[in-house]
Amino acid sequence: MRVPAITATLPSGAARKPILLMTLGAFALGTDAFVISGVLPAMGQSLGVSLETAGLLITVFAGVYALGAPFLAVATGSLDRGRVITIALAGFVAANVLAAVAPNYTVLMAARVLAALSAALFMPAASASAAAVAAPEERGRALTTVLGGLTLASALGVPIGTLVGHVANWRATFVLVAVLSLVALVGLARALPPTPAANIATLADRARAAKLPGIPAILLGSMLTYCSMFTLYAYIPWFAERTAGIGEGAVSWVYLLYGLCGVLSNMAAGWLIDTYPPQRVAMLASALMAVVLGLLTLFAWAGPSGTAVSGVLLYVLIALWGLIGWVINPAQQKRLIVTAGPRGPVALSLNGSAVYAGQAVGGLAGGMALSHGATWLMATSVALQLLAIAVVCLSARARNTTDPAPAAPATSASPAAPAEEATR
Template structure:
């Protein structure tokens, strides 16, 4: 299941690293290629709640088999896609498969593990997504830019196939758990304070993906970093994100999560503002320019991954007994942010790197303003009780940086 989540996480984000070569290979504009990121995230965000309910009565093992089979097929189709339309169709199938897999994997991990090891099992499965960002994306980018962008999809298909074979051999029958209905999700979304938290998460990822989806373009236009070296940018960002995530777990255990989210968001505005000044300065293809870009990307990565774990703990505390359902809604909010952000970033490419960064900063300022809105005067259960009843959820969420909970455990909310 961890290998499956690693493959899914790699597939979701690695396409950003090969966008320039993909656009050239399919003879489409970079903006059109960027829609592959937008559509994947948008389909995931919209379909995840409905697919979770639709597959809720099936054995979790069968659901995982269906999801991984669809994911393998989608990536094989992407690797062989003769044109942009077929590739877009493949990305839609991949998004639907990912939306089915992650909730089922989390529920299965919680079901097969002993109660005292449940938190560790959830953390391990969701750790695949963290590793995908830190290692899968750079490796996939290197392969795609060294060989061909199609090779990246072949890599993901092979990893998914190995995960599928392994699960078919070892996963015991795992009966379905009580999956929240759409009505349950709607009620959770209306709880006091929840809409504001979800909006803050969405806007944060809008800002993040306005730039993340187009890092290769930005690196080339500001520092002259070509496709061969851009994988190091992704590696640096991913590793800094892992460190940021580890720090987030400590911070939200020792300080109010709302305060942590606001401070991190404010620092994000500053780091993105520095990147905006860097783009405006137009230092050209120099060693100093390249080094400065790496430093600013590292700063961005060290700060950015703190916000989502803080938001997730806020949801757990605010929603009380409905915390797991609220966390699953956060997954859709995050993917919706990715979709809107990558679309906004694509629209700014024709205006230059400075305007791309101005858009990114403005989105983060909006996120900060939403995070600063007054919190509910009370919670549905005492904070300590809510935190204790969801300890496993928090552990998994903090380690995965961008995950949520579906029924028995966290799901992908990257």
């Protein structure tokens, strides 16, 4: 999921309330997408399934989002964006209520599928609506504010949701997300004015964008990067307990540290990719992340330890992971924009699917490595990151992404459409 930094002030006037409510919706969706890893061990134990099987809940959510987003975009392209937002949030509330009361693993899996489809509907429509309701000179701030809800979700929503799951139980985490989503739904039903449908790119447009020179390699690099990251992220509680003796009660601090470092990294990424060629930023950040993952592998290989030193060391490594890892996706996005030229917004929508596909495969790869221990888990993550580095480097050599691609017909006439396409 693309998570820009919150660097702008709120838009003014009548647009402020609906934009704040859409930001709340984005916060709820972002929390739901990532918090499940924090309560995964408790969920598996409660439902009587192994941790690997419980991990499939992450894989299915991300996979459904990646595959469903383009088709949902086309299917709902003619609808008013406000109606799409209402449908999406209603589905999201229902999905989290169903998850909270799920009597078994099968029902919970169905709830995660519904949540993924709802999330895939909401974020693009909310981005388009934010750009439409704001004054022309404030559209950038409006879009940044709504997408900033995802940043806050990673930095605050996930640790808070994990803590709630530990203090109460994992079902309470889904109740929290459902309540936040319901507040956003009721508020937007009253505050959001009609927003005409955007001119959404067709599946054929997306296929053509995916075939542009240099685009497939960049998308593959993004997918492999998130494969590597989610191999570990999906199972952080399991890893922290076995390598540093950090139990479920303290793992919220791990997520908080990772999220806050990610916010700082994301803020710095904008300056980096505007100052240096994005392919260089992507290559350097990818290489540094491989080094950090390698250190985490050595940390796991050293054996389980519950000492204060091992805990501090894990926190340091997690902080470095967050600071470095969040630079890669903005750099990849900048490469897509420059390489795709006028088709940049459509290329960014493909990157969203690539990121979620990487999360799905990474969660699956991590689950398969669990039975072999923490060292194997990290070795799998490192191997995937090395593949990502190879693809990023080869794509940078094959095409100089500092030169725009040949002009191509734009796929969108609406000012809001590029914002919407970029989040799909």
